[in-house]
Amino acid sequence: MSTQTRQMELEVMRYDPEKDDAPWFQTYSVPCMEDWVILDAINYVKDNLDTTLAYRWSCHMMVCGSCGMMVNGEPSLTCKTFIRELPDKVRIEPLENFPIERDLVVVLDDVMQKLHQVQPYIIRKDDPPAEDKEYIQSRGALAKFKQLTMCINCMCCYAACPQYALNKDFIGPAALALAHRYNRDNRDQGKSDRLDILADHDGVWDCSFVGACSEVCPKHVDPAAAIQQMKVDGAVEFWKQKMGIPGDKS
Amino acid sequence: MSRNPYVRPISTTTWYMRHGRYKVYVLRELTSFLVMFYSFLTIYGLSALTGSAERWDAFLASQQSTAMVVFHGVALLYFLFFQTFPWFKLAPKAMPVQIGEKKLPDSYIIIGHYVAWLAVSVFILWLAGAF
Amino acid sequence: MAIAKKAVVWGLFAAGGTLTSFVFPALIALFLLIATGNVPEGLQFDQIRTFAVSWLGKACLFIVLFLSVWHAAHRLRVVAHDFGIRKDALVANAVYTIAAIGSVLAAFYLLMIG
Numbered sequence: 001m002s003t004q005t006r007q008m009e010l011e012v013m014r015y016d017p018e019k020d021d022a023p024w025f026q027t028y029s030v031p032c033m034e035d036w037v038i039l040d041a042i043n044y045v046k047d048n049l050d051t052t053l054a055y056r057w058s059c060h061m062m063v064c065g066s067c068g069m070m071v072n073g074e075p076s077l078t079c080k081t082f083i084r085e086l087p088d089k090v091r092i093e094p095l096e097n098f099p100i101e102r103d104l105v106v107v108l109d110d111v112m113q114k115l116h117q118v119q120p121y122i123i124r125k126d127d128p129p130a131e132d133k134e135y136i137q138s139r140g141a142l143a144k145f146k147q148l149t150m151c152i153n154c155m156c157c158y159a160a161c162p163q164y165a166l167n168k169d170f171i172g173p174a175a176l177a178l179a180h181r182y183n184r185d186n187r188d189q190g191k192s193d194r195l196d197i198l199a200d201h202d203g204v205w206d207c208s209f210v211g212a213c214s215e216v217c218p219k220h221v222d223p224a225a226a227i228q229q230m231k232v233d234g235a236v237e238f239w240k241q242k243m244g245i246p247g248d249k250s
Numbered sequence: 251m252s253r254n255p256y257v258r259p260i261s262t263t264t265w266y267m268r269h270g271r272y273k274v275y276v277l278r279e280l281t282s283f284l285v286m287f288y289s290f291l292t293i294y295g296l297s298a299l300t301g302s303a304e305r306w307d308a309f310l311a312s313q314q315s316t317a318m319v320v321f322h323g324v325a326l327l328y329f330l331f332f333q334t335f336p337w338f339k340l341a342p343k344a345m346p347v348q349i350g351e352k353k354l355p356d357s358y359i360i361i362g363h364y365v366a367w368l369a370v371s372v373f374i375l376w377l378a379g380a381f
Numbered sequence: 382m383a384i385a386k387k388a389v390v391w392g393l394f395a396a397g398g399t400l401t402s403f404v405f406p407a408l409i410a411l412f413l414l415i416a417t418g419n420v421p422e423g424l425q426f427d428q429i430r431t432f433a434v435s436w437l438g439k440a441c442l443f444i445v446l447f448l449s450v451w452h453a454a455h456r457l458r459v460v461a462h463d464f465g466i467r468k469d470a471l472v473a474n475a476v477y478t479i480a481a482i483g484s485v486l487a488a489f490y491l492l493m494i495g
């Protein structure tokens with residue numbers, strides 16, 4: 001491991017809900033190892049410079065999805081953002097488009113409720129299978145949505161999405177991608193149950209395909225693609241119904 | 251400990267100035283003005299075509315000017331870079347093709363679009379007798 | 382029904398977007414040629430008229446114009462929203478009316494070219 005360090009300026013947004021009227025920036029000078037990620041630098045601040053700094057993290061390996069922050073204006077998973085790719089001065093803010101709870105911690109109640117709202121679980125219309133049976137899923141059927149299962153709910157996509165920024169009722173990228181993941185699962189029969197929420201006003205149609213969500217997604221989930229596919233599905237389904245062709249029974 | 255979440259303000263009219271990718275997006279959406287303009291220009295042309303040869307020639311003559319040459323030239327480039335090319339790039343996202351267990355690579359679909367586009371363009375220009 | 386309406390206008394938007402992407406560069410190029418004074422052969426009165434008189438020609442022109450105006454209308458509605466105009470119902474009425482007028486005019490003139 002290299003022992004070389006680089007002095008970096010971290011401009012960190014601070015907000016104390018009990019004292020501050022508005023957020024402000026505090027600058028820390030951090031001796032960083034070249035192989036560090038931003039999260040390491042923030043941990044250094046917490047351990048050595050300022051114990052009052054509040055932020056979320058857990059796994060340090062792109063799994064838990066809790067370390068999302070704005071790094072120089074870009075929604076980023078800080079355990080995946082290497083300092084060697086950044087200039088000496090870095091600005092760190094809580095994820096945009098969310099209320100700030102304290103410092104770098106944001107309030108996620110809204111998206112939690114939205115994730116729940118799309119019924120992200122397998123819905124069956126027929127009888128549950130006998131104990132000794134299982135739902136068969138071919139590899140081809142899995143390939144239809146596998147990419148969408150990679151989401152770790154880091155909410156970077158919501159921080160990037162201008163339509164969510166402008167309208168908090170919009171269901172938004174990760175939750176819509178999650179809905180699409182279940183719609184495309186051959187074991188699921190709940191597509192029509194989800195239709196009301198998805199095809200309604202604040203569902204897929206509010207997305208204007210900026211594509212920002214997919215650009216920032218650290219897990220390459222590509223929510224923008226999922227949403228466009230849902231629009232195509234919705235439009236096709238409509239004409240099918242109009243022409244009396246029986247639609248997807250699921 | 252009391253909760254007092256802070257909501258950062260956002261401008262509903264200038265939000266896209268914050269990031270390059272938002273600006274590109276807005277430039278893309280603005281191609282709709284060009285589509286409207288050329289659609290109605292063509293419709294206007296059709297109205298001239300309902301009349302005599304003189305009326306059609308007058309329409310053609312009215313379209314001749316250096317200013318219009320510049321305008322069409324700029325419009326053509328703008329349209330290519332903010333509508334045609336981005337649309338092709340995004341096409342495989344909206345309509346992915348899966349054959350068996352494998353997704354067809356996006357690049358195949360995109361290249362297919364470009365080939366079809368060249369064919370269509372050559373056909374239209376040939377039909378109009380441009381060469 | 383809100384769902385149905387959105388599905389229809391989005392369908393037109395998507396179809397029109399594809400069509401304009403393919404066809405408009407050539408269309409603009411033709412206007413460019415006209416503007417330079419080098420009117421191509423096929424756009425001389427007799428020839429273009431023969432094309433527009435045929436039902437195939439009429440159908441092609443109408444489909445292109447129809448989908449284009451609806452595509453543009455829907456996108457203009459989004460543009461209005463993106464620039465902070467929040468009267469969506471009003472904007473929607475305005476842009477879709479423009480698209481409807483364009484469609485009707487295109488159909489009318491095409492039928493007039495007998």
Ligand code: SF4
Pocket residue numbers: 150151152153154155156157158173174177213216217218219220221222223
């Ligand atoms: S879709 Fe990507 S950016 Fe959005 S929450 Fe999931 S992993 Fe994060």
Ligand code: SF4
Pocket residue numbers: 160161162163164172173206207208209210211212213214223224227
């Ligand atoms: S593609 Fe849709 S969901 Fe994704 S950032 Fe853009 S508007 Fe938001």
Ligand code: FES
Pocket residue numbers: 057058059060061062063064065066067068077078079080
């Ligand atoms: S700390 Fe778990 S994803 Fe970054």
